[in-house]
Each structure stands twice: as C-alpha cells, then as structure tokens.
Amino acid sequence: MIMRDVAIVGVGMSKFGERWSSGLKDLMAEAGIAALEDANISSHEIEMLYGSTMASGRFVGQEHTAALMADQLGFHNIPAVRLENACASGGSALRQGYIAVASGIHDIVVVGGVEKMTDVTSGEASTALGGAGDQEWELFQGITFPGLYALMAKRHMYEYGTTEEQMASVSVKNHDNASKNQYAQFRRAITIDDVMRSKMVSDPLKLLDCSPISDGAAVAVLVPLEKAKKYNDTPIKIVASAQASDTLRLAERDSLTEIKATKIAAQNAYKQAKLEAKDIDVVEVHDCFSIAEILAMEDLGFYKKGKAAKAIADGETTLNSKLSVNTSGGLKGCGHPVGATGIKQAAEIVWQLRGDAKERQVKNAEVGMTHNVGGSGATAVVHIYKRAD
C-alpha cells in the first residue's frame, strides 16, 4: 500500500569518466552538492540517506560508504544505509528512498550512488564486477561479465537471427546521444564499422559493445509530493517503483534470451502507474552490453521477443524518433560507475521531464521510465515518472 505520493525535487551528477584526480569523496561531493542546489535545500534538512556502491571495498578499499557520504555532505548524524545490489545498487537505493518517504517515516531523503573504478587494473575491476554473478560457479571458472552477456547474445542470435551489426547499432545510437551530454564519458560519435572492428572481448561482443570502466556519482533528493513545490517548481512524481530478483547463476534461469526479473518488475510498474509500454515517452535502460538493451526493449514490453534488434538498427529508438531510448548515452556512452548508474538514470529522466535536457531534449516528454539491472539479471528495478506541476 502506498501511503503518500513521492517526488524528486533535486538531482545532481558528477562528470562520468576516468577521473584520475578525483577520489570517492570528491565524486560524492560533486554530485551531492549539485543535487542539494537543484532542490534549493540545506544539508541540515536531510533526514535519511541511502548510499549505493557495488564494490568500493575491492575498488578503493573503502566500505561503510553511506555513513561516509552523509559525513562528506554535512548531513550530521542522520541514519545512513549502504545498499549493494551489484549494478542495480543505484536503482535499489532509489526504491528504498521512495519507500522511506511513501511510508511516512521520513520526509526528506537523499539517495546517492558512487563508484570509483579506475584506481585498479582492468583485470582487478573485472574480478570485482564478477562478484555480481555466482562466484563459486561462474567467476571461479573464469567467466567474466562480457562472457555471461555473450552467452545470452549467442542464444538470442541463434533463436531470433539477431546480428552483430544490429547489436553494434545500439552502441552507435548511445554514443550519438552521449555526444550531446556534458556529463558523459564518451562525447564522440562512432560508426557500425568502428564497433565491428573493435577488439573481440567475448565472442560475439566486442570492446565497443561493452560499457566502460568509469568513475562517477549521482544523487537525488526525494520528498512527499505535497511538500515538493516548496523546493522545486517542477517536481517529478514517481508513479511506480518495482523490483524483482532471479537466480544469480545465468544457466539456472528459465531462459537465456530474456531477463525475467525485468519482465516481472515492468509488469508491476505498469500496473502501479496504470500505464502501458506505449505511454512511455523516454526511457533509460540498462545497456551494460549492446545485447542487454535489445533484451530490455523486449522485456519492458516495447517490442515482441526477437523484434527489438531490427527496430533499433532501423532507428526507431534514436532521439525524438518513435521512442527515445538512453538519451543520456546510456551505460555505454555516458559511462557506468556501477553504484551510481541507477540514480544517474533517474537524473536524466528528471531533466527530460522538466524540459532541461538541452540538445538531447525529447519533445513533449511527459512520462519517463528507468530500468536498472544487477548482474546478469538477478536483480531488476523499474521506475516510472511523471511531471507533477
């Protein structure tokens, strides 16, 4: 039961990328202060913090990151809880913040995600990310995350005739959007040929099918809708918050060509919002790999199974086409600091619905969605948003 409506009144992001001169605390502060300024709220008004990092212990040796974030942002002595749900940590933290406000327990809640990934070698980063799968039976055998998504891609190609060029078109579109985003890691366009000629990582996925290793943070401020106008003229209402889980181990799932947790979370979210897929104007989906965006477009109900790859390659999901997908540049173009991604997605949708997305603005965007996945699909979080002014 939802006790009261919840709105986002402030969002902030750090620049995503290889931030050699910035540490975990710098990134937290950069995004956190931007969000507080956006909400026109003081540090002392915040009542609770949910902080998300996936593997800060392995990346920088720092645990206890939510209390650290509260400390760094001057939220004196408030309760702070770290939330870890692999790459869906950010979306999960957002949902917990939503529940805290909706329940009436807290009025003003900050949700903040951060990851500092470039202080370790790529091999160490790959091992840290591997912990999002089944450590004993996947990572132990040297199965990497590109490997897991490659196994899904190969089966999708086998069952539906999906091609490597169609997968490449996801990365091309997302780089094009990223080129218009000041916060994005890669502000440059790429071509299908660039993707096809990039180094093979795990057959059929090539380097440019994969989201990068990134540093970054994103923060959002949540309040009850009835108080939202005090902080922001265009509050964005969260009209659905849904989450589902599945087996950690990929091979144990019912299917390799869908992410069932996404389907369940999406169905619940549409029901809560009393909306259908066709009502969504702009969506941020979890494109950790090109194939993942194809799966997401099908599992979220935008396309029938096996039909999304061609539609994306035909340009149906580019900016201001049939459905604008990953206007931020997605994980591929904007970057993927894992603990921050879910909240970055929410920030992008807030900007889109307010009409503040500048060069990448979707015309007449009224309803937005975010979709955040953990691991190879063991967690999926879906939120739907609307303007509330």
Place this chain on the structure above:
Amino acid sequence: MERSSSSLWRKIRSRYDLVGNECKNCGSNYFPPRVVCRKCGRKSKMVEKKFAGDGEIYSITRIRVPPDTFKDEAPYFIGVIKLKEGPMVEGHVLENGIEPKIGTKVRLRFRKMYVEGDEGLIYYQYKFEPV
C-alpha cells in the same frame, strides 16, 4: 583473491565428480547442487545425485579478456551445457578440433582449472569436450 583450501575442499565432489542433487519432493535435478529446491522451498527433500556429464552446448562464447586468475589460459571457450538429465551448467569447453557450437554434443573431462600464483593452490575441475 587467494582462497583457503577449505573453500575448494568443501565442493570437491561436485567439482571433481559432477555430484549434484535431486529433490525427492518434485523430482527436479540440480547441478551445481542446491541446499533448497527452487520449486519446493521449505518442502525440499534433497538427495545426492551424480551426473554422467553427457550433454550438448546450449550457448557458447570464447573469452579473450579474462580475469587475472585466468590470464595465462585465455582465450578459452565457455559454454552453457544442457546435461542429458536436465540441468544447465556453465563450463569450459576444450579445443579438440571439433568446432564447439550450439547443439554440439559434449562429454565430461577432468582438467586443471588454474594455479593460484607461484605457491598457491592448484584447482582442478570438470570441463567439457566436444564429441
């Protein structure tokens, strides 16, 4: 990450002999073994079951950028294998001249998995070989 020998030892029957389990309440087969049946939850009645190791490739990839533990092994094939008894299991697929692709039949082999540094443990486990 260097592991204690007990982390390997406690799984040795599964890793060496493909011992999984079966739920006597619903008949589901599991490899790797589960403590609790996914279908039956609290009503699970799990008993050991050894799998033959015969199956076919359900999906396949070749990993070229490995985690540090496998840096001397890459590139290597990883498959999702559908065992003839039902369970789907991820594992290494050996190169023996037969192209491993979806539908290729495989059988069980026992091989070295990796060596932990110069003085650490040597891990062994099942792998699959195309037939």
